Amino acid sequence: MPELPEVEVTRLSFASHITGAKIIAVRIGKALRWPLGCTLDQLAGRGVAGVRRRGKYLLIDLDHGLLLVHLGMSGSLSFAPHLPAAGKHDHFELVTTLGTLRLNDPRRFGAVVYADSESAELAHKLLGKLGMEPLSENFDVDRFRAGLKRRKTAIKQVLLAGDLVVGVGNIYASEALFLAGIRPTLSAARLSQARIAKLHTAIREVLARAVAKGGSTLRNFSSANGEAGHFQTETMVYARQGQACRVCATPIKSLRQGQRSTFYCPHCQKA
């Protein structure tokens, strides 16, 4: 589920509420993608200094060390002073003086990993290869162009890879390419400077708009205070195969790229 907008919406929905809390207890359910990396006792008593986001990772800063949280494909967080009894797919809980943070993740592709610092081994491996933050000043169009130039593979795949620009997942890759009028199968290296500039803008616009709409709720995503997103009702191409393009009425097409579905308008997105 969660791409950059959903992760950012999640962060915004609980960061200010948990900051300043002290951890009382930690509970763990079934295994997530990686082991936590510390004992539960080690976390008790620590303070929460803030919550940042890097790509699709949430970084919960403690007064010493940090927790990396990734929502995987099906994860969502809840935060409230009192939560209902934990269910089958609630696999991690941070009980604090200000409320309980809970990760629900049916598929368990998500993870919560403790690191003493961002440069600790696993944290460094996970965060070290991440590309530019699309919504920050750091997203430089010249660096974007230089990166694309080295990739002969399809532009959609390069956007998803995350080593050039982070946070763009399967929904927003299709949407950004539509906004930029670029066919998803085109080789990244062959895009003109003008089209790259358009894509650079399109990525920022679609992600910012999705954050403003609370993200996309396809199955059961909600922010940490339980609010669903609404961006899914206004996608131009994602999951709209066979339906009329909202711009030109041509039927939207779909195809497979790297075991993922891609959606595009054959008329608006020129090869």
Place this chain on the structure above:
DNA sequence: AAAAGCCCCTGGATGC
């Protein structure tokens, strides 16, 4: 270095 495939896991939708 880049690219392509496989795999982790559960549940919902669809088809027979």
Place this chain on the structure above:
DNA sequence: TGCATCCAGGGGCTTT
């Protein structure tokens, strides 16, 4: 109603 198959917001790892 039951069972098999396919598909799903990700991404690390291994192999070409």
